[in-house]
Amino acid sequence: MEQCEQALLNKIAETRFACVELQLYLDTHPSDAVATADFNCYAETLRDLMTTYETEYGPLMNFGSSPFAAGSWVDQKWPWQV
């Protein structure tokens, strides 16, 4: 995996992590406006990063959540393959 791809994946992982943690916080604090604003901000960043990745390297998600090019889901490396 080239360095740019790994760097982008790391950025996606970081942003997704922030989204997961904020979501878990919001589950128990659903009326926290500041946390909601933070969540929406990270979620938008995440969408942008994933679009950038998918345009360059292929789909990240299955079942219609990512734009698909023929074969790319099958050909692309799986995350456990180093």
Place this chain on the structure above:
Amino acid sequence: MWIYEKRLEYPVSITRPDPRMAKLLMAQYGGPDSELAAGLRYLTQRYSMPDDRVRATLTDIGTEEMAHWEMIAAMIHQCMQGASMEELTAAGLDGSIPTACRSPRRTSPAPATRSRTSSKIWRQMLQPVIRYRPSKSP
């Protein structure tokens, strides 16, 4: 409904084989206190959870457990990658039956606390395992 994201929650990159660690990680993969067991428990507890906030929490942490489970799988896979058959066998990863399960009838008698019924159930549960004999490699 769940959607797969082709990415680990946190990257796993193990480049040296370590079958012993792979064997130890098996408990985290499929044991009673594994990521999988935790995830299934959270996702099952949702249905009888009366509190809205906790129902949402159980859904989200249950989902996240599956991501943890996948990371454990990646660690086991990479710990076994490149190991020789001898190393895998030595670590107990060749699929053979552990000695403790091989022939319960020949081992020391069951502890006094175990009733006849429970030891009978235990033996019945082990039957398929006892009958299975891996064929000798050529």
